Amino acid sequence: MSRYWNSLVAKLDPYVPGEQPLVQHLIKLNTNEHPFGPSPKVIEAIKANANDDLRLYPDPTALALRRSLARRYGLASDQIFVGNGSDEVLAHVFHALLKHEQPVVFPDITYSFYPVYCGLYEIAYKTIALDDQLNIRVEDYLPGAAVGAVGGIIFPNPNAPTGAAHALDAIERIVAANQHVVVVVDEAYVDFGTDTAASLINQYPNLLVVHTLSKSRSLAGLRVGYAMGHIDLIQGLDRVKNCFNSYPLDRLAIAGATAAIEDQAYFEKTRDEVVALRTTLTLALQKLGFDVLPSKANFVFAKHPAKDGAALSAALRDKNIIVRHFKTPRIDQYLRITIGTQEECAKLLAACESILRA
Numbered sequence: 001m002s003r004y005w006n007s008l009v010a011k012l013d014p015y016v017p018g019e020q021p022l023v024q025h026l027i028k029l030n031t032n033e034h035p036f037g038p039s040p041k042v043i044e045a046i047k048a049n050a051n052d053d054l055r056l057y058p059d060p061t062a063l064a065l066r067r068s069l070a071r072r073y074g075l076a077s078d079q080i081f082v083g084n085g086s087d088e089v090l091a092h093v094f095h096a097l098l099k100h101e102q103p104v105v106f107p108d109i110t111y112s113f114y115p116v117y118c119g120l121y122e123i124a125y126k127t128i129a130l131d132d133q134l135n136i137r138v139e140d141y142l143p144g145a146a147v148g149a150v151g152g153i154i155f156p157n158p159n160a161p162t163g164a165a166h167a168l169d170a171i172e173r174i175v176a177a178n179q180h181v182v183v184v185v186d187e188a189y190v191d192f193g194t195d196t197a198a199s200l201i202n203q204y205p206n207l208l209v210v211h212t213l214s215k216s217r218s219l220a221g222l223r224v225g226y227a228m229g230h231i232d233l234i235q236g237l238d239r240v241k242n243c244f245n246s247y248p249l250d251r252l253a254i255a256g257a258t259a260a261i262e263d264q265a266y267f268e269k270t271r272d273e274v275v276a277l278r279t280t281l282t283l284a285l286q287k288l289g290f291d292v293l294p295s296k297a298n299f300v301f302a303k304h305p306a307k308d309g310a311a312l313s314a315a316l317r318d319k320n321i322i323v324r325h326f327k328t329p330r331i332d333q334y335l336r337i338t339i340g341t342q343e344e345c346a347k348l349l350a351a352c353e354s355i356l357r358a
């Protein structure tokens with residue numbers, strides 16, 4: 001606290017990202033990064049663009065990347081907005097598209113950045129409890145349900161940190177029933193096991209789909225995310241972005257991200273490997289007695305009936321393995337474990353086994 005802070009800053013409750021250790025020897029299964037590197041074509045593209053052109057500002061609209069994304073999703077490039085990671089895109093979404101006069105609605109257990117944006121932009125919000133199996137109940141998001149008047153709806157699909165996914169028809173029900181407000185589907189993990197709602201964009205002008213290259217494209221370090229929706233929504237985001245930072249993506253990020261989107265074969269191959277590792281890890285954890293929620297993401301959410309979540313997380317840390325533990329009510333017994341390489345998964349399992357035996 002400082003007397004130089006204004007009253008808004010004084011009352012902020014900032015997001016706390018998962019640990020990014022400065023030492024190399026840890027097995028890092030805490031922030032859902034991809035276990036394999038990005039496409040070699042990404043590295044080539046970045047190297048090819050590391051030249052004297054860096055003296056020039058980048059394209060403020062990143063048209064090359066938006067064209068590539070537009071082709072991939074069967075949309076027009078003016079239906080796509082890009083930003084410095086989807087966290088930045090989401091910040092602009094809260095600022096520009098979710099109404100500030102009525103509470104924004106999201107699940108009680110979800111991406112913990114949403115209430116932080118509400119704090120930053122002074123937006124009221126209302127949370128809706130997940131059901132007993134920690135799933136989103138679609139009925140709760142239809143008008144007439146307990147929600148009341150809403151200023152917008154946002155949820156991840158698959159949800160974080162549970163990994164639970166809804167099929168497209170369930171998403172469509174929520175979007176179709178709430179056409180008076182924007183419905184944002186945060187699809188950070190969609191590539192690992194469920195359908196994107198991008199195919200509904202031309203039918204629903206209130207639908208905004210948000211993606212990141214941090215997870216399935218293995219580019220968390222490059223900071224690229226994007227939103228897809230009706231041109232009116234994209235123009236709203238552009239207005240806010242151009243009041244904030246005209247150049248959210250640098251030249252290297254535009255080149256690398258475009259190469260990543262263009263290399264569909266590498267993307268599918270590595271994504272499939274992660275999905276196969278998820279199945280193997282789930283079965284092995286169940287064998288050790290864990291309760292593992294069915295996951296469509298690149299992580300699993302698991303608890304053990306004989307070991308406290310915080311204690312298990314700390315014991316794994318002592319064995320140089322970091323996983324994510326949330327002290328949040330209802331989920332404080334769970335660990336969110338990112339799918340690592342085969343070797344990392346094996347080390348995790350061995351560590352769990354020895355902790356549980358002790």
Ligand SMILES: *Cc1c(COP(=O)(O)O)cnc(C)c1O
Nearest residue numbers: 085086087111156188212214225
């Ligand atoms: C990882 C994640 C993001 C943020 O991704 P970045 O593009 O790295 O900022 C957004 N939403 C959810 C649900 C995530 O898990």
